[in-house]
Amino acid sequence: MKTPFRLMFGAVAAVLFLGGNLAYCAPGDLYVAESTGGGQVYRFSPAGNKSTFASGFYQPVALAFDRSGNLFVGNSGSCVCIPENPCDCPPATIVKIAPDGTQSTFVTLQSTQLLGMAFDGARNLFVSTGAAILKIAPDGTQSTFASQLRGAWPLAFDKSGNLYAAVNPTGPSSILKFAPDGSSTTFVTFSGPGSSVAALAFGAGGDLFVERGGSILRVRPNGTSTTFATGDFTENSLAFDAAGNLFAGENAYSMTAPAILQFTPDGTARTFASGVLLPSGFAFEPVTEKLRNISARGLVSTGDNVLIGGFIVGGSALANNAAVVRAIGPSLSRAGISNPLPDPVLELHDSSGAIVASNNDWQDTQKAQITASGLAPADPRESAIFATLPAGNYTAVVLSGDRTAGIALVEVYSVSQ
Secondary structure, three states, rough: OOOEEEEEEEEEEEEEEEOOOOHHHOOEEEEEOOOOOOOOEEEEEOOOOOEEOOOOOOOOOOEEEEOOOOOOEOOOOOOOOEEEEEOOOEEEEEEOOOOOOEEEEEEEEEEOOOOEEEOOOOOOOOOOOOOOOOOOEEOOOOOEEEEOOEEEOOOEEEOOOOOEEOOOOOOEEEEEEEEEOEEEEEEEEOOOOOEEEEEEEEEEOEEOOOEEEEEEEOOOOOOOOOEEEEEEEEEEEEEEEEOOOOOEOOOOOOOEEEEEEOOOOOOOOOEEEEEEEEEEEEEEEOOOOOOOOEEEEEEOOOOOOOOEEEEEEEOOOOOOOEEEOOOOOOOHHHHHOEEEEEOOOEEEOOOOOOOEEEOOOOHHHHHHHHHHHHOEEEEEEEOOEEEEOOOEEEEEEEEEOOOOOOOEEEEEOOOOO
């Protein structure tokens, strides 16, 4: 049975389908690294049952899944060098593990430590090494995304494709926000004892959850924060499942001590699992999905006479779908439309009605990303949005920018699938 991908466009209604089945309604398995002993990666079922998925890594503190279900493990060099005690360590590698368990070396890095990893919507893997953030294309090509950083550590992407990175592990600690073009701003700064940021994870509503000292903070998009939970948490150990529950690692020093906690959206905590020492590198296995390309046409006028396209993205909330949403007007004249909308304006809303992104004239924002997708509108007056979307309900709204009535086309495209 397929999960419906429902579209509503004013007077026009259609039903399309998103590849998959009812398993999309359940969270996937949780993968957790244990850097002690043989450097194991464990797999936990939704019921908390543990099995060993892979082993033999050195300090595998960073894990990340791509949308095809391949697990990437940061395998740091077999020793750690410090200025006071220089040594000759082998370079770090990133190991790719297919769903069937087959392992291969994805890339070798000229670094001895890998501190955080995250995928963007175009399948590029971003890796923090302390002094820099590297960008690794799907074919393994490496480039430096950001450099001259002080202790860059955990990484996380928001819905709009902005990368967040914690820096300055000692003293005042900041979270930087990097736009897709690499430009950065300071999102928030923490000071005082225990200010080091050790884990980041975005909730479905757009709030950033931050592990800092003995607390998990909930940071709103405007930078204000509240305490969500307190505990003895491990590093790189925050992840959300598809149901919006937050999982966090505890400093477990015995196999019977609580090691993984589960927090419901209201903050209620329970022990999810034991049997892993100092767990880190949390990552949920995604349900592989395919966002189908959709489109519909209608009349846009003033007031409430807008073109509305609703769609549902299924799958694990951690498996972001890269999508381009477009509002086409002027170029419809080439297809014989006699009264195209002269100035379409596009808004993308989430299930709460909040605006995820908006655009009027696609070349004004995200021009490079949209052009690279091959889906750039033909007319500069038309609108487009590039976004990576976790599971949920979304609405694309087309309005008239100059209050002139006309025919418009709203489209949603999957990219880099």
